Structures are given as C-alpha cells and as structure tokens.
Amino acid sequence: MSYKALATDYDGTIATEGKVSETTYSALKHWQQTGRSLILVTGRRLDNLYDVFPQAKSFDCIVAENGALLSLPIIGEEKLLGSPPPNSLIEALQQRQVEPLRVGRGIISTEIPHDTTVIEVIKELGLAWQISYNKGAVMLLPEGVDKDFGLRTALNEMNLSPDEVVAVGDGENDLPLLKLGGLSVSVNNAVPVLKEASDWVMTKSCGDGVVELIEKLL
Template structure:
C-alpha cells in the first residue's frame, strides 16, 4: 500500500537486551543489517533500559545510532557528540538509602533506580510510605523505578522531536514488558520470536527469527517495502 511522505517509515527504533542483543552481545550479521538500513537513509534509534556507561562498555558500536534513549526513557544520549540529556530529576538520595537500608540491592543511574524480582513488593511499600510519585516497570525479572510518566514511549517521543520525525514514521521492535509503551506509538511494530506473548499479541509483525536475527528479518522487510507502514 502506497502512503504519503508523512507516514512513510523513516526510522528504526530497537530495544537492546533480548532484541538487538543476545546475552548482552550483538552479532556481526545484526550490525551489518543495521548498517544496510542506515545506508538506505533510515535513522537508527536505540531504546533501552540500560545505563549509558554500562552499555558503552559492551556495545561500543552505539555510535552507529543517531540517538539512544537510555534508562527506560529517562535519558537521551547523542552518540556523535557524546552529549547526555536527562529528561527528569535524579533519584532521591533518601529513597536510595531507604532501599539499601532495607537490604535491597540497587543500581542507580542518572534517573533510574533498578533492582530485581522479588524485591518489587518492598519497593512499592517504601514508595507508598515515603509518598513518592514513582512508578515500577518490569523487564523480564528486572525491576525499574522511575518518575511517573517516564517510559520508553516518552523517551522515544523526545528523541523523535529532536530528529524532526513523527511516531508514525518509525518502525519499532522489542521483546519485553517495558517495550510495549514505545511499540504502541510506532507506525509499525514488530516483536522478535523470543518476545513475551503479551508483546507478540500487540504488534504488526512477529519475526520468525529470534534476537538480532529477528531484527535483521525486520530490516529486510523494511528495505523490500520502503513505502509501506504496514507490510
């Protein structure tokens, strides 16, 4: 189906862990697929729950992306300039201390506080007791605490504004609970074959391949049908 320029797909937004990467690593074939898409004129946007320093240490190829949405939507990273833009205030030191005093292992980013299941019940209780406006987001066993209203969709919208793109011009691909928000706003959405059933049920395309090979499959689809929003 032919579409006008405003709705033609012009960018790929992809999750990292469980989608682009398998066990934290991105294979050469996946990198080559991303490069093909980039050479075809598509913008590349990474959308991940990871913190920047952690990701750069295992994925220096982040520089091939035009923008990276980090910490589940709370931080923007400009790979070509190294600029970091926090979209929210940093986490409260009192809140972090309360979690640690309760014996909860945490990882603290510029905006995100992360832990693991089954600590979510204690986290929610502490949020309630302290009267904080925070939300808990799940990601296949990971528990992410962020300000209300911050998710991958909010981060992607901020990134798209800077790139001069609209959500309907983006193809998105993911695998887990926290990907649902950004996939829902994309003009075209896909899930890799290893994605959770709840994600597969909500997208236009479920790839036959898993992880990075699934992303390559989507890339092939986009390159074969560049004028469509719903191949």
C-alpha cells in the same frame, strides 16, 4: 509506507545474552546507510551500554535508562529527561537490603522478587515514582517516564513523527515503545503480551529477528 527510522530495544532484541552479533550490526548499519535513522531505546545505563556495545555510538540517537536519558552520540549531547533518584529512596532501599541495586542518572533498577519491597518504600516515602518490568528486571522511574516518553522526546529532536518509525522489542517495558511506533514489531522471543500488541511478529529471535525485520522492510 516508507519508514524513516528504526527504534529498537537492546537486550533480547538486537542483543543475545548481552551481545550484538556481527550479522545483526551489519544489518543495522545497512539500514542506516540507506539514509534512515537508528534509534536505540534501552533500559540500560549509558555507560553500561557503551561497555558492552561501543558501536552504539554510531546510532543517530539513544534513549537510555528506560526513557530517562536522551543521548545524541554523534554530536555528544546528553539530556536527563526526568528527575534524578532521590537519596531518600536509595537509602531506604539499601536499608531494606535490596540487592542488586543499580543507580543511574534517572533510574534505579533491581530484580524480582524485590518489587514488593520497592512498591512499599515508594508508598511510604510518598514519592511520585513508578515501577516498570522487563522480564525479571524491576526499574524505578519518575511517574510519566517510560520508553514512549523518551522516544517522543527523541523524535522531536530529530524532526520525525511516530508514524515514520518502526518499533521493535521483546519485553514488557517495550509495550509503550511499540504502541507509539507507526509499525510495531516483536522478535520471536518476546513476551506474549508484546506479541499480542504487535503488527508483526518475527519468526526468529533476538538479533536474527531484527535482521529478518530489516530484510523484510528493505
């Protein structure tokens, strides 16, 4: 099948230690120049993403905050897809001295081992929120909001079907992303559970693995 879009994670996928190499970015642009779409699906906040990777603004679509925020950079449109973090949750986590504690428009994130505290607080407050893992990171989101939900919304905006998408990632939170795509791919540094769920596993890691994927597809 000729795929029309590449939906890729950021950290550990196109980025190595938070940075995208020139070689990787050139391969992504080459994919886009063939008339296909680039979709970035990341757990990062949008402002933080642009700080480390301003070239993200050239992507056709960005699903940020692990599915909670949709951005169409070319036309400057942004849309919150879930509920904003309630003050009661933020304050309770601060009182429990959960650090680091990063608050986005639709996401709260921290790190292991604070997941136990987070689960306790969500239960105590009776909130319909869930946690998602990305290696050492712990993300809090409204129930039903994940990379599958965010990408489905993006594809509806772009008039694309999931079968037309190649999805690539490296972490546990990328599992819903890969399950949605018509072709699921892991870079070589991906966690074992993601590799097991993938149609293809690249021989190279991070950005080099994405370059390998694009070369194979084209």
